[in-house]
Amino acid sequence: MSIESGRSATHPQIMVTKASGDPEVFSFDKLERSLRNAGASQQNINHILAEIERWIFHGITTKMIYRKAFSLLQKQHLPSSIRYKLKSAILELGPSGYPFERFIGQLMKARGFSTQVGIVVDGSCVTHEMDVIATKDQTQLLMECKYSKDQGKHVSVQVPLYVRSRVNDIVQLRKSQPQFQNLNFEAWVVTNTRFSPDSIQYGTCSGLHLLGWDYPAGNGLKEMIEQLHIYPITVLSQLSMAEKQWLLEKEVVSCSQLLEQKEWLDALPLNPRKKKAILRELAELNSTR
Numbered sequence: 001m002s003i004e005s006g007r008s009a010t011h012p013q014i015m016v017t018k019a020s021g022d023p024e025v026f027s028f029d030k031l032e033r034s035l036r037n038a039g040a041s042q043q044n045i046n047h048i049l050a051e052i053e054r055w056i057f058h059g060i061t062t063k064m065i066y067r068k069a070f071s072l073l074q075k076q077h078l079p080s081s082i083r084y085k086l087k088s089a090i091l092e093l094g095p096s097g098y099p100f101e102r103f104i105g106q107l108m109k110a111r112g113f114s115t116q117v118g119i120v121v122d123g124s125c126v127t128h129e130m131d132v133i134a135t136k137d138q139t140q141l142l143m144e145c146k147y148s149k150d151q152g153k154h155v156s157v158q159v160p161l162y163v164r165s166r167v168n169d170i171v172q173l174r175k176s177q178p179q180f181q182n183l184n185f186e187a188w189v190v191t192n193t194r195f196s197p198d199s200i201q202y203g204t205c206s207g208l209h210l211l212g213w214d215y216p217a218g219n220g221l222k223e224m225i226e227q228l229h230i231y232p233i234t235v236l237s238q239l240s241m242a243e244k245q246w247l248l249e250k251e252v253v254s255c256s257q258l259l260e261q262k263e264w265l266d267a268l269p270l271n272p273r274k275k276k277a278i279l280r281e282l283a284e285l286n287s288t289r
Contacts, residue, residue, distance in 0.1 A: 035073065098118070138184055145190045152193075160203050231255045233254060259282045
């Protein structure tokens, strides 16, 4: 018998409140999957589910539940807790979209691309600002990043329509320029949320590449981050929000950047104990590579 079926058989349904404000029946199975996907052991999962079961009550928000689960996981296995917190950490990259663009640039760099972030380029008709341009071998990706603090938001079809026309204008000019000869161009839209069905339909039809939090299925932004082990600095529990924002303003967006450039930690007013704890977090994250 699964954990979920065992609980369902002996306990009444618990109604919880989603981020949208709507009520739903709480699923222990969904929580178990999220913990397993973060890399938690079955022993840790069983302990956390038992603690949540004793603590949960009608009307509690899903945000409070997952915050409690994160706290419990953090005490047992730090690397797993960091991966578990990944979605909320991406949301903390705001309020502007610039850190998200730089973070996508870091991901592409880890994939072996040379990258440019926030660059103005000429098109055949007008100039355009591209969030990320990534080039490797004979392929150049022209990427538009759509960041949102609203987890429930979907990227509407107007965005890929707009991006397709902009990229076409850029590519039309670049194909006539010697420095871009023999390059294949790809248009991309990247978001930390999701795409509307119309967006997906248009992207598929027009050859526009879409990368969302969980799209394409099994190969979305979440999976890319975990496969490359490039985590945003906002996953670090030992840094305050003010310290994270200061680093983001200095264009330090990933833990790998911070590990390679420890002088940024020296620039923060940290006591030795806190600095040591941050370095420990960074080292544990790096050890999962």
